[in-house]
Amino acid sequence: MELVVNFSGGKDSSTLLAYLCERYPHLKKHVVFADTGWEHPDAAEWNRALVAQIAPGARLNIVRNPHKDFFAMVRQRGKFPSPQFRQCTSDLKRGPIQTWIRRNVADPVVINCLGLRAEESPARARRPKLARDRTLTNSKRTVWNWLPIHDWSETQVRDYLAARNIPLHPVYRYLNRFSCRVCIFMSRADLAAVRANDPEAFQRIADLEREIGFTLQNGHALGGLGGHRAHPQLTELQRELGFALQVVLQTQCFQSGLYARQIAEEWRLLVLMEEKCQSPAPISSEF
């Protein structure tokens, strides 16, 4: 019997790995990290260090979909995945890990361990703690999907890690998950936190929305969260325009009207120039 540990470097998979190492020290473990191509820049490095700390001697296996990453997938479909159609999970995470298991684990009994918890969502709460994997099981091998920390609370997870001095990635200072830099499950508050703390990631998704004409969240463009950082001159002009319009309304003065119109035109021109300058950032080849 061999264990495959699905590892993302987040709090739940760190807990999962530590728990399995403590509870089943003699079982062989394969630690696998699926890189979607939209991970935090230090994810691989962070995960390697974490595995070395939690499971000394274990190797971190990094798997990817050889045909596409997150951005290629969105461009191909012309839209983002959604909670109902999570193509990102099936094509960029589950699929590559299944392929890796088929090619690398020969034992007749494989336990595929995931750090999913019931508390996270109603869909996860409905998942059985142990179930035979129908896709991977064949006449030579039985694969089980097991959720060892399914009934753990977030407090238990955090306490468990703290008691063992297992660190949390710095992203937890502003988000509750260490996942894709911008995830389809993020709330508006999460997205605002990404915009403030990881503006490059925010801008890349805002640019992608504009490119494909489809929004990450139903009908709410990231631009609506203020994806563009306003040029200081624009902010100043906006203030001036507001003041000029007030004067026009109060005095009905023709000259003030002309002045307000002039500012408005200048403001529109600057907005256009800003948009032209904010072309999509190139996708790093390391993804």
Ligand code: SF4
């Ligand atoms: S972290 Fe979010 S965006 Fe990334 S694969 Fe998972 S569900 Fe999709």
